[in-house]
Amino acid sequence: MDIKQIEALSSVISSSVAQLKQLQSSLKTTEHTAATTKAEFLKPSLEVVAAASQLIALVRTPERYLMDMSTAHQLSASLRVVVETHVVEILRDKGKGLKKALSAEEIGAYNHVNHLKLARVLRLLATHHVFDEVTPNVFANNAISNALDTGKSLAELEASPDEKYDGSNGIAALVGIFSDETFHNAVCTADILKDPQTTNSFSPYDAPFALAWPGTRNIAMYDWLNLPENNYRKKRFGMGMHGMNSMTPSDAILRGFDWSSLPPGSIVVDCGGGVGSVSLPIVQTCPQIHLIVQDTAPVVAEGPTFWQANQPQALAQGRVTFQGHNFFEPQPAENKNISVFLLRMIMHNWPDAECIKILKNVRNSCTRDTRIVIVDNIMLFASRSQEIAGQETGTSDPDALAPEPLLANWGVANSLSYKQDLNMLSNHNACERTVPEFASLLSQANFRIVEVHQAHQSWLPQVVAVPI
Ligand SMILES: C[S@@+](CC[C@H](N)C(=O)[O-])C[C@H]1O[C@@H](n2cnc3c(N)ncnc32)[C@H](O)[C@@H]1O
Structure with a gap:
């Protein structure tokens, strides 16, 4: 030792x-x-x-x-059980006594899960500090399980299960995605990596996702989520993105590129922007900016409801508009004189060839003054040295590294980035990238990096580039 x-x-x-x-x-x-x-x-x-x-x-x-x-997969599997059978909300609404506790049998009477099996699921989670087992077979929420609360009453959850994540902090939805779709996909990662037909393929159709579900051989995961029969999954995905954002400061998007420096009348396009929740703080703090939220038609259709609830004035004044657009097609002709194209958590969803196509479509509608702001994880190597012989350095910011004797990339404290990297592999055959990898992608679409804003493991870093 x-x-x-x-x-x-x-x-x-x-x-x-x-x-x-x-x-x-x-x-x-x-x-x-x-x-x-x-x-x-x-x-x-x-x-x-x-x-x-x-x-x-x-x-x-x-x-x-x-x-x-x-055996860590049993943790994911157990979290999925409690999220999908509303254990947290049952304890919150029906729990008894000071701790608002219930026996597994009492919980099972509400969610119809066999109590002997449910108790074992809850005990594994309590063993990992999610829920307290207050007396044998009796469980209560704690600070960690409370973060899974959708905030819905049991009646609401039963009446409209497809809407169950709406209006919540999105953490239950995110746990749902990780422990369901992503979990299924990851089970097939070894099969895809061992198969000589797929191991060297960087096609989105050769992601582990292709093997994980019936009929997904020739469809990318986002197109699959948009199928009518996956409406519940699409909604959960949207709320999951909200959950991811709820873990970072609400103004994280403002901590990097200086949006306030843009002149009056500037147009910002949020490409693959979901409903526009990430760019909301830009509109709230920079009255000179007009925002176009772009995403696939089914996703962007949900945008006005989100803005009506969160910033109705911007909607009424036409300061935020929506475009159903496929970013593999040229930008709509009306998108001229765009000041900034924002791509947040987009590059990490796609292999290099597809990223270059997306970037080239953006590049073709840039003026000399257009900026692109990429917001994604910036990966660090686990080794103390961040240099690869003959290549530029992986991080320009030594403060991004953890001090010795810790692993240079903050080890397990930063494991979500590395798990997300493999989630991107299993979902989309894609990846998170280092600064040199971003520089290479961008140069192939005729951009060069002018700013890198590290986020020190607390929110997503930003890479700002300009047309060459
Ligand atoms: C990981 S999410 C990021 C959403 C948002 N930018 C954020 O940071 O929360 C990726 C987004 O890309 C969108 N997307 C996927 N394929 C697309 C395509 N071909 N054209 C436009 N948007 C697409 C998805 O619908 C989804 O909203």
């Missing part, structure tokens, strides 16, 4: 915990979420998570460690 390394990691934990204690003393509440969402808690929290997980890898036997990892 590497005792020196273990001691170094435990001293990172002790000093970060001391910082958290000091910060906590300035807060009036001990509530878990109140603290962890505050910006100043971010670095010490990251350090504790990174160091503690690195420590576990050192002190656990390798065999135990591998068993824990290879």
